[in-house]
Amino acid sequence: MKEVKEYEKDIASIRNMMERSVKFISLSGLSGVMAGMYALIGAAVAYFISHYPISPFRMRIYSVNEPGILWKLLVIAIIVLVASISTGLWFSNRKAKKANVKLWTSTSRQLVVNLAIPLVSGGLFILILLYTSHYGIAAPACLLFYGLALIQASSNTYDEVRYLGFTEIILGLTSALLPGYGLLFWTLGFGVMHIIYGTMMHLKYDK
């Protein structure tokens, strides 16, 4: 007959295995903070291209109707996206190495698939919006689809990702109600929120 301690150890190991096998724990909070910084820089550049010298807090609907601006904004968005993903991979890889686990596991594969489905459909949808000149709801659509992707992916990682997802959805819907403030909401959702949640996750899990 085993001791009580042994049974407690059994239960602890069950919990540990279930969590580690389901959750991608190499996700680094710092990568969120960096993604937020890139988004802030990107938003600042976008502001100077499209709004300046009008105050960023004033409504501006027709900014993207001027020729060439749409392409510039699109290029900025893609640079921010690529920089964020590479930094995220780099930080997460570092964290995985430190913890002596592999980055590419069946859990992280699951996470990528879960993220990709809403993100790719959203990305294509937004390109179609731009192509058909529906500029006003492109920014809210970014926030909405990103929020949905995060919620979808959150079952495989930390709970904060789910809360960030809900925050993005709320911002996206509010932004859709207030046309003309797209850039402002985009900056809040992709810049400020990433920094806030990234810092929270860094303090909680990266130590």
Add this chain to the structure above:
Amino acid sequence: MKNPFEHLDKVLEHSVRLQIMSVLVANDAYDFNSLKDILGLTDGSIASHIKALEKEKYISISKSFIDKKPNTKYKSTERGRTVFKKHLDALEQLIKQQKK
């Protein structure tokens, strides 16, 4: 549960088998290499425990090929999940009883 010891599962008393079952209950499916990584054990010892679990029909095995490399996936069966849950309940019960 009057006597939780009766509900403990003999096969799952072994900690590696219990861990393998935990992973397979929490996930739809898991492949051999990922299982090896997460448990941190050698091929041989995992294979023997998997065999034991398969013999009891607690898990099912599906083999396929990805890029001509064999890819073996494991899933928990209905029977496996039921036994696992009973075992877990019995563990909890035992701890509760002995703490009184």
